[in-house]
Every structure is written in structure tokens, then in C-alpha cells.
Amino acid sequence: MSPSTLGYALLGLLREQPSSGYDLRKTFSLTPLVTFSDSPGAIYPALRRLEEARLIRGTIEDGSGLRRRKIFRVTAAGIAELRKWLNQPVVRDDVARGGDELMLRFAFMDGAVGRVAAVRFLKSLERELSSYVSTLREYLAEHRKEMPLSGRLALESGIRGYETRVVWARDALATYKRAQRKRP
Amino acid sequence: MSPSTLGYALLGLLREQPSSGYDLRKTFSLTPLVTFSDSPGAIYPALRRLEEARLIRGTIEDGSGLRRRKIFRVTAAGIAELRKWLNQPVVRDDVARGGDELMLRFAFMDGAVGRVAAVRFLKSLERELSSYVSTLREYLAEHRKEMPLSGRLALESGIRGYETRVVWARDALATYKRAQRKRP
DNA sequence: TATCCCATGTAACGAGTTACATGATTCT
């Protein structure tokens, strides 16, 4: 079985920095990754599953007189699994379901799959987003009249959000192009 | 136990229009509510739970020779439960977790709790969103240097998304004010 | 010594996913 979204988040974080379960919990409670729960009932079982699948390995820190801490590191198989996840094509369903997981994937790309994959991702993201915005606009145009006011406004909010992300994707692409010119 | 998010979505839709499970599945697959799964394994058990809690009641449609369809209607207790959900204050956690549930709540307000509640919601939403954007900006300013490029860009995408929603909330408020002038 | 933070875990429960199952009706 492939990991859950939380599992991939842990994998991505551990690739950047080997950490204990407690460290990861703090990351989830103190950084923009608050979208994830920091509850021990989620983190520790998820870590155990990843370890059972040999995607990470935990070693008890043999520090001088410190409390016991288990530090997890990503294995080669873990890196491979992470790459597989990051390299998945961007499909319409991903963007329709809110696209949070897509942004998580993008956030972990640097250092794991490189600029080429990131650029490919941004291009297909822009394409799928644009197409989805069109669908939503058509729906709005067709149902505008029968929709209750708050329902219509909520839909407009969603559309604006997706449009903002399209613009962002173009800017992000430009940023990558600039970085590439500097050190290709 | 109070209903899940899916349960509230069903409650909100059924308040607008009594429907069968199949109708609701189509709504979830063909409208912007695709964020929800349209799988029967989610919908039918959720409907059964709502019915057991007496929040909805289903009656077999005694139509002439049609296939059996069970039409669900919201009960008085269901309306009360929906109102309770809609009238909950907007807290920081709601916006930090992405805010999708907040927009769902707003979408169902018209006809269920009235303009006053909708306006109150928008005001507190704008306040919480603005405050959360500040938090994210501070985080970005402080960690910009150490963050990998894609991670930083992903965070910027999130910030832009929240900012877009702040602007939207102001526009939506203005829309309500205009509507109020027309027929107060 | 009392209290807080560090650090890890488990157990019961709820709910969604996936896949399977069933049968009636309409279309070709």
C-alpha cells in the first residue's frame, strides 16, 4: 500500500531533515503545515507504518543522558517512493479536489526531483487549472439565475482562488527560468 | 454525535431541495461540489446516519411504475442542526485548515440563516483571514532564506490565495449591503 | 516537591474508500 498524504508529508520533511516524531509534531503545529494535525495519534502510527514499509528507519539517539528520542531517516526506497509521488502527472481531479495536495507536492520538489520536474509540474498545473476555471465559469454562467446569493458568491470565491493560482503558477515558472539563467 | 462535513453538505442540499441519494450523488459529481466524493459507499451510509439521528426523513416515492426512489427531506431538528453549524463563530483553526468548510458553510447560508448571519460571518471571516495572512507573512519573512525555492513558492501561493479571499470577503460584504438597500 | 515541558505510545471509535452486489427500466 502506498502512504497516505500524511505519510508523504512525513517522507518529504524527513528527506529535508532527519527528525524525531516530536520534532515533526512541532513542525505541524508551528509552521504553515498546520493543515495537518499534530496529534500523536496520527503521527506515531504513521511513522510506524512508514518504518514497516522500509521507507524510513528510526534509530534511538544515544545522546549523553538525554531523554530517549527516535530519529527517523528516509531510506533509499523512501526516496524512490517520494519521487514517484512527486512525479505523478497533474490530473483534473487533483485540482478539482482543492489542490492542497498538489501544493504539498510542489513544496517538496526542490532537492528531491530537481528543477526540470518542477517546471514540468508548473506547466501542467497551469493547464489543468485554466481548464478547470473555464468549467466553473460555464457552470456559473448557466446557473447564476437559480443560485442563492451566498451560493453564487461562494462559487465566485472558488473561481477567484483558482485564477490566483494560475497567475502564481506563471510567476513561479518565470522564477525558475530566471534561476536557470543564473546557474544553468 | 454531530454530523460530519459530508453530513452537513447533505443537510444543506436537502434543505434547498428534497432529493434521493442518487440525485445527491449526481450533484456531487456534476457541480462544483466535486470536492466531495460521489461514491455510494459514502453517500448512502451518511444518509442513513442522518435519518437515524432524525435530522432527515426518507419516504419511498410512490410514483406510477417508477423505480423505487427514496426521497429525503430535512426535519425541523435537521434545520436546527444546520443552523447551529452555520452560526458557529469563525475561528482561526477553520481558516488555517484551508477554509474549504467555511466556504461550504457560507454557500448554504442564504435561505437558512438570513442576511444578518451571512454579514456577520463575512466580517469575522475577513478578520480571521487578515490575521492569518499576517502570521504567514511573518513566517515567510523569517524563514525565507533557509527555505528551498519550491517550498517558498508554495507558501507564497498559499498567502496569495488567502489574500484573494480577503478581497472577496470585502466584495461580498458590499454585495450584501447593496442588496439590503434595494429591499431592506 | 510540584509543575511544566519533552517524548512516545495505545485503544476505541467514526467515517471515507474501494469493490462488490442486486435489480428495475430504458435505449438500441
Next chain:
DNA sequence: AGAATCATGTAACTCGTTACATGGGATA
């Protein structure tokens, strides 16, 4: 007659939530 669609449901499985449990080390 066969296929597609309408329409409802169930069972196994996974995973996250909530709440509880434990104990060492630091701080007052």
C-alpha cells in the same frame, strides 16, 4: 435480447480523531 443507466445498498479495510497513559528531565 443485450447494453447502458437508474437506484440502492453492503463489507472489508485504512486512517485520522479523541482521549488516555506513562515517565524522565527541567524549572520554580
